[in-house]
Amino acid sequence: MFDSVSLYRKMLTCRRIEEAIAGLWHEGLISGEMHLGIGEEAINAGVLDHLGDGDAVALDHRGTAGMLLMGVEAAAIIKECMGVEDGLCGGMGGHMHMFSKDHLAASSGIVGSSGPAACGFALAAQHLRPEKVAVAFFGEGAMNQGMLMESMNLAAAWDLPVLFVCRDNGTAITTSSASVTGGSLEERARGLGVPAKSINGVDAEAVWNEAAGMLDRVRSGRGPSFLRATCLRPQGHFLGDPLIRMVHKPFSEMMPRTGPLVSSAISSGGASIQQRMASLSKIMAMIGRAARTQLGNTHDPVLRMRKKLQITSVELAGLENEVERNVKNAVENALLSVPAGRKEAAR
Ligand SMILES: Cc1ncc(C[n+]2csc(CCOP(=O)(O)OP(=O)(O)O)c2C)c(N)n1
Known part of the structure; x- marks a missing residue:
């Protein structure tokens, strides 16, 4: 059943964690490019809310929220972003290459690679964990990558339990995707025999409902599906865009x-x-x-969800304070692992 309060809590947690990561990046505690999923919370939470034990997710360079929603500890993610030794992957992966065997969650900065990775997870599920599924998240720019099309084709041919989720913000770095994309993405998927739908990815309830139906079908062994969810990303391609x-x-x-x-x-x-x-x-x-x-905040999925909540202002304040507290604790915990010299150098 759709639970707006639970979904809002997840979306707000993703937003606040990513804002905290942005803060650490601006402070100089995270080096290199930083891609966040701010603006995509409805898609990430609306889809991953349906996953349980044994289900897997393959993410792209914008995978922080996905990792969090799969249950990876927030402090471990933040430490990984800062490249410290006790981060999720020993500080070697950074924000684009996170992996958790316990949570069956993997991300990669190679655009399009979440397709083959999800197929691998799904092939394993088909043999070892019946009725378990894999979800691949990627941007619409990745739809023009051969490996994504190849994996969608194989998923269709082998009835692999994969939900392909395309977060379509219309832009790949600075290239307008329309200027380099032939035809419609849904038709492309349908051409491979993959059922496809397009949806407003700012509307968490709509995403949740659509993902529920698609994942039921995928779980039942009837092969992959493709969901294209439109969104806007207020911070552009990366921080400091x-x-x-x-x-x-x-x-x-x-x-x-x-x-x-x-x-x-x-x-x-x-x-x-x-x-x-x-x-x-x-x-x-x-x-x-x-x-x-x-322009404005009409495309903010978190605010949109907040307006729909049917709880008292006291309950809402309680929920939001709790999220803020949890995020603050996670950041403080993560900062304990950063050597003092590095903190000094960042000042
Ligand atoms: C195979 C490959 N080609 C190019 C790049 C450089 N690159 C990084 S992100 C990106 C744009 C990806 O656009 P999209 O898939 O729409 O995702 P978005 O960043 O918009 O979420 C590109 C081209 C890469 N990382 N991997």
């Missing part, structure tokens, strides 16, 4: 870029003037698209 910075601080962020853009547009030699104008208009469209993802 220049496109998002330009939207928030157009003057200071655009100024240093305007000179090089203008001089490349007017310099002698090179591409034709038409080609240069087309490139400039593509850049402007990219900035415009980024601006649209920032």
Whole structure:
């Protein structure tokens, strides 16, 4: 049965943990790129709420929330992001390459690889754990990766118990996916004999209901299904995304870029003037698209779920305080593992 309060708790926990990770990244305690799933909570929680013991998940470079929802301890995830020795994978995997054998959860930064990984989990389930399933999460950019299509094909041919979940935010780093994608993604899946649906991935209840039906079918041994859930990601591709910075601080962020853009547009030699104008208009469209993802909070799945809750304000405050406390404890616990010298260096 759909339990809005339980789902909200999960979504809020993912949001707060990822915000805490963002804070540590800004403090310099996490190095490298950081991809978060803020804006995708309804998809992650709405699907993974249906998984139980023996079910598996394969995640991509945005797998922090998925790991958490599979029951991996928050502090172990945060430590892994910080690269400390007692992190989930000994600090060697970082946020993109987490793995937990106990929770049958694996993530990889190789775009598209969650498809083959989920098929592996599903093949094992087919032989060893009847009625258990595997879920693959990936972005719509990964749908143009051969290995994802190959794994969907094999899953269909072998009736593997896989739910393929595509989180479609329309953009792969800075490339508009529509500009490099032929046909519809659902039709592509159907062409392989895989039932497919598209859904508003901001609506947690809708995702939950759709995933329930699809996972029932997958569990019953009738082969894979494909769910495309649309979403918006307010932080862009990664933390510090220049496109998002330009939207928030157009003057200071655009100024240093305007000179090089203008001089490349007017310099002698090179591409034709038409080609240069087309490139400039593509850049402007990219900035415009980024601006649209920032407008208002109508696309925030966590706020949307919160508004639907039928509990008293006292109960809501209790729930939210508890989540905040748990997250604070997890961060404090994780920070105990960071050598003092590193904390000093980050200051
Ligand atoms: C095989 C491979 N090609 C390219 C990359 C570089 N890369 C990292 S994320 C990304 C975009 C992925 O877009 P999408 O699958 O839509 O996921 P999103 O980041 O939007 O969640 C790319 C191209 C990679 N990591 N792996």
